[in-house]
Amino acid sequence: MSALTALFLRDMRLAVRIGGGAMMGVLFFLIVVTVFPFAVGPDLNLLSRIGPAVLWLGALLASLLGLDRLFEADRDDGALDLLVMSGRPLELVVVVKCLAHWTATGLPLVLATPFFALFLALEPKAILATMATLAVGTPALTLLGAIGAGLTVSLRRGGLLLAILVLPFTIPVLIFGVSAAGAAAVEGASFLTPFLLLSAMSLACLALAPFAAAAALRAGLD
Amino acid sequence: MTASVSAADPARANGLVVEDLTVVRGGRRVLEAVAFALAPRGEAGAALVVTGPNGVGKSTLLRAVAGLAAVDSGRIRLGFADGVAEGAEAAAACHYLGHRDAIKSALTVAENLAFWRDFLAPPAAGRNRGLGDLSIDAALDAAGLLDLADLPAGLLSAGQRRRLSIARLLVVRRPVWLMDEPTSALDRASEARLTGLMRRHVDGGGLILAATHLPIDVPDAAELRLAPAPPPDADDFSDGMPA
Numbered sequence: 235m236s237a238l239t240a241l242f243l244r245d246m247r248l249a250v251r252i253g254g255g256a257m258m259g260v261l262f263f264l265i266v267v268t269v270f271p272f273a274v275g276p277d278l279n280l281l282s283r284i285g286p287a288v289l290w291l292g293a294l295l296a297s298l299l300g301l302d303r304l305f306e307a308d309r310d311d312g313a314l315d316l317l318v319m320s321g322r323p324l325e326l327v328v329v330v331k332c333l334a335h336w337t338a339t340g341l342p343l344v345l346a347t348p349f350f351a352l353f354l355a356l357e358p359k360a361i362l363a364t365m366a367t368l369a370v371g372t373p374a375l376t377l378l379g380a381i382g383a384g385l386t387v388s389l390r391r392g393g394l395l396l397a398i399l400v401l402p403f404t405i406p407v408l409i410f411g412v413s414a415a416g417a418a419a420v421e422g423a424s425f426l427t428p429f430l431l432l433s434a435m436s437l438a439c440l441a442l443a444p445f446a447a448a449a450a451l452r453a454g455l456d
Numbered sequence: 457m458t459a460s461v462s463a464a465d466p467a468r469a470n471g472l473v474v475e476d477l478t479v480v481r482g483g484r485r486v487l488e489a490v491a492f493a494l495a496p497r498g499e500a501g502a503a504l505v506v507t508g509p510n511g512v513g514k515s516t517l518l519r520a521v522a523g524l525a526a527v528d529s530g531r532i533r534l535g536f537a538d539g540v541a542e543g544a545e546a547a548a549a550c551h552y553l554g555h556r557d558a559i560k561s562a563l564t565v566a567e568n569l570a571f572w573r574d575f576l577a578p579p580a581a582g583r584n585r586g587l588g589d590l591s592i593d594a595a596l597d598a599a600g601l602l603d604l605a606d607l608p609a610g611l612l613s614a615g616q617r618r619r620l621s622i623a624r625l626l627v628v629r630r631p632v633w634l635m636d637e638p639t640s641a642l643d644r645a646s647e648a649r650l651t652g653l654m655r656r657h658v659d660g661g662g663l664i665l666a667a668t669h670l671p672i673d674v675p676d677a678a679e680l681r682l683a684p685a686p687p688p689d690a691d692d693f694s695d696g697m698p699a
Contacts, residue, residue, distance in 0.1 A: 240574035312556025321548030321577030
């Protein structure tokens with residue numbers, strides 16, 4: 235088994251076992267989406283118009299949940315030291331850990347979207363568009379969060395600081411995610427343009443964030 | 457914290473060569489101009505025990521060699537017949553047994569060990585030196601944990617956790633073992649088992665750099681005594697460790 239596969243499987247196992255918190259994101263997502271109609275009232279037209287935005291906000295907050303533990307758990311028990319001196323590139327370690335984190339927390343959000351979208355009276359076309367944008371956009375959220383997780387790894391209870399650091403940088407992802415997801419409900423709006431920009435942002439994060447997070451981790455050693 | 461054991465060979469690193477190592481932490485010089493050479497004796501390896509009072513920089517020295525502490529100045533090289541390594545490459549030829557055990561409570565004992573076997577890269581130098589490349593079962597047996605292989609690691613006692621981290625050194629062959637208080641939390645029998653493993657590592661050509669305040673029963677182990685440096689201004693350190 236290759237080293238990076240072993241790391242991926244380890245992180246997946248840790249996520250789904252007791253204390254891993256893989257399902258917490260989906261449950262939090264469910265709560266956020268359920269609470270919204272209570273706040274804005276049972277106007278179905280309004281709900282289906284703001285539905286994609288609600289789903290995106292829920293997914294954004296849910297994917298920040300648990301990101302503070304991305305490196306912190308490994309730091310607390312000393313595994314981060316061994317990962318750094320393992321002889322494997324730390325940037326690839328970051329990519330694999332992000333991939334495992336997204337598979338355990340981001341992917342369930344995408345898969346749960348069609349069910350939660352029913353609460354918000356979304357049209358099938360809008361449900362598909364929201365799923366597609368979340369599938370493409372949530373990896374960018376995880377990768378941006380990894381930079382914050384790397385920076386706050388040496389702080390106790392750095393979770394709130396991580397959210398404050400990372401949320402401003404997620405705004406472009408949110409804007410293009412929601413505008414692509416909402417395009418299905420608006421006559422004449424283009425889905426493809428914001429969707430391609432969103433994809434570009436995810437790819438840029440994939441190219442840059444691992445280096446930033448690895449540098450932050452190295453700087454935070456000892 | 458000045459110390460030196462034997463002069464380093466300037467031409468080519470033979471074994472672990474540390475020159476002029478200075479580490480500053482929080483504005484305080486924890487290590488100053490530490491130099492030593494830990495050279496293998498032919499086919500056999502060698503051991504060096506770092507001693508000194510608490511807070512003198514034993515752990516920092518080990519972490520610096522492992523590439524985990526920011527080094528202010530100095531050079532750490534590792535050389536064997538099959539290659540030389542420096543910096544991160546040298547660190548990747550070391551096993552580090554620190555205070556924190558890198559054990560995941562949610563994984564079983566065997567899963568913890570299997571992960572490190574699959575993940576740790578083979579060393580750049582000294583590939584056939586020392587003890588290692590044991591199977592999971594053999595390593596667990598050597599650490600006396602074979603019966604507990606399928607138990608979640610969270611249920612282990614402190615001493616058993618220590619033995620599990622020692623078993624990690626055995627599943628991947630790396631020429632240098634950096635051991636920080638390796639006998640802590642171990643009972644007599646486990647301590648004897650550990651010194652047996654350390655001897656086998658040295659006999660197989662491996663190097664051991666151990667920080668401890670307890671005597672370790674490894675034959676021909678040299679000693680590097682770190683002494684607190686005289687404080688630059690006595691008033692600043694009035695509550696410090698007596699020299």
